[in-house]
Amino acid sequence: MATWEIWKSRCVNVFQNVYVDPAKTASFIDYSVDRIQNIASTYSNLQHARIHPTIWIPPGKGSTKINVDISYKSADSPIGIGFIFRDYKGSFILAGIVAGNVGSSEEAECWGILAAIRQGIQQHLEHAY
Helix, strand or coil: CHHHHHHHHHHHHHHHCCCCCHHHHHHHHHHHHHHHHHHHHHHHCCCHHHCCCCCCCCCCCCCEEEEEEEECCCCCCCEEEEEEEEECCCCEEEEEEEEECCCCHHHHHHHHHHHHHHHHHHCCCCCEC
């Protein structure tokens, strides 16, 4: 869900040339996650057996986890990069989007990781992986 919101913001920026404030995107992600958690806890009593554990695995205490997603179609098409940083509790720290051009999907993945790491360095984050 978070990656989707980041991707939507990126698309609005790239295709509609409208600046989307990352803080607003982050705030909306936090709001949506809280809403989903509230709904899940409401239904957990009714359908306990149907709720599946999350597939997101948190980092160790004191660490930050970076998740990166890339959209790559071909060397002739621009790529989209989205990333999100969360702490060991799953709380949102920061997210970002980047667009660019590359020659291969492997290169796109590398640029995505590099973009996320650069953002983490700018924010002085430590113990991120």
